[in-house]
Amino acid sequence: MVIISLPAILAGLLVVNALQYKGVDWSSVIVEEKAGVSYKNANGNVQPLEKILADNGVNTVRQRVWVTPQGGSYNLDYNIKLGQRAKAVGMGVYLDLHFSDTWADPAHQTIPSGWPSDIDTLSWRLYNYTLEVSNKFQDAGVQPTIISIGNEITPGFLWPTGRTNNWSNIARLLHSASAGIKASRLQQQPKIMIHLDNGWNWATQNNWYTNVLKQGTLLASDYDMMGVSFYPFYSASATLSSLKLSLVNMANAWGKEVLVVETDWPVSCPSPKQQFPSDAKNIPYTAAGQSTWMQKVAEVVSSVKGGTGLFYWEPAWIHNANLGSSCADNCMFSQAGQALSSMSVFKTI
Numbered sequence: 001m002v003i004i005s006l007p008a009i010l011a012g013l014l015v016v017n018a019l020q021y022k023g024v025d026w027s028s029v030i031v032e033e034k035a036g037v038s039y040k041n042a043n044g045n046v047q048p049l050e051k052i053l054a055d056n057g058v059n060t061v062r063q064r065v066w067v068t069p070q071g072g073s074y075n076l077d078y079n080i081k082l083g084q085r086a087k088a089v090g091m092g093v094y095l096d097l098h099f100s101d102t103w104a105d106p107a108h109q110t111i112p113s114g115w116p117s118d119i120d121t122l123s124w125r126l127y128n129y130t131l132e133v134s135n136k137f138q139d140a141g142v143q144p145t146i147i148s149i150g151n152e153i154t155p156g157f158l159w160p161t162g163r164t165n166n167w168s169n170i171a172r173l174l175h176s177a178s179a180g181i182k183a184s185r186l187q188q189q190p191k192i193m194i195h196l197d198n199g200w201n202w203a204t205q206n207n208w209y210t211n212v213l214k215q216g217t218l219l220a221s222d223y224d225m226m227g228v229s230f231y232p233f234y235s236a237s238a239t240l241s242s243l244k245l246s247l248v249n250m251a252n253a254w255g256k257e258v259l260v261v262e263t264d265w266p267v268s269c270p271s272p273k274q275q276f277p278s279d280a281k282n283i284p285y286t287a288a289g290q291s292t293w294m295q296k297v298a299e300v301v302s303s304v305k306g307g308t309g310l311f312y313w314e315p316a317w318i319h320n321a322n323l324g325s326s327c328a329d330n331c332m333f334s335q336a337g338q339a340l341s342s343m344s345v346f347k348t349i
Contacts, residue, residue: 031319041055042344053091097151132180153194199247200242206249231325240296260301
């Protein structure tokens, strides 16, 4: 059995208490548990991950939902079990609907198997899917705090129908996804989010929202939040100052809540493929560096009118420690069972 400790993941989030949502994406915890992984708190005691997270200041957990994945991991039933665990320790649940059977991101937005591709039938199928997801969570006694209608949909989603060569289809599909949630039996209506990548790039955000909103189908009332991904290891242009400019402009232009819903910082990065941003070069690749990074990002988000949340992506997925980056390890737990000092950062943001 592998024992993992995580005492410090949340310390960095404590620095700016103005943030309403302080969270992590913990989607892979059941996958890890099935692989024999256990987690330790700061005192070296084995505890369920949700208990460690809540004790260290996390108040909301993010969960990716796939439609019909191979093996069942990340499907609706998997996520209901996770949501019930989160609720039991008082944390909110943020559902990240991928609208795919596997990863949905800027390079992949594959329509689920068996779903139609014509816009009329697909819009109806999407409406019924978000309605079903919402109702099943209500029946399970879990009311999500946030639901994202798509994951990093900068290039569109539900390809080929919802590609950005047809903004009208994207607007219509998003409206249908939102409508299904609003028509559900959820006793507490969640905040509905649209999520794009490259949150530091105002030109990208402005172009996307301008194009989709001018179609007239996606209404301002269809969504409450604009979420962005913000990673330091994919572009030297991803500076903290650029992120602030982008978030300020987004909040001023559209009056929505803005959140950084994905970010990471490495504890090991010997051979990064891209140069790190200039205002992050002095942050060490250590647990202390993770805390510094989270504090700095939290300070940016909290300084923006309508800036309400920050989420660290998969801090406990130790069997995928690089977390999709060129860095060797971005986790906040160690396989040696040592708790990283960054865990408690969430108590400070």
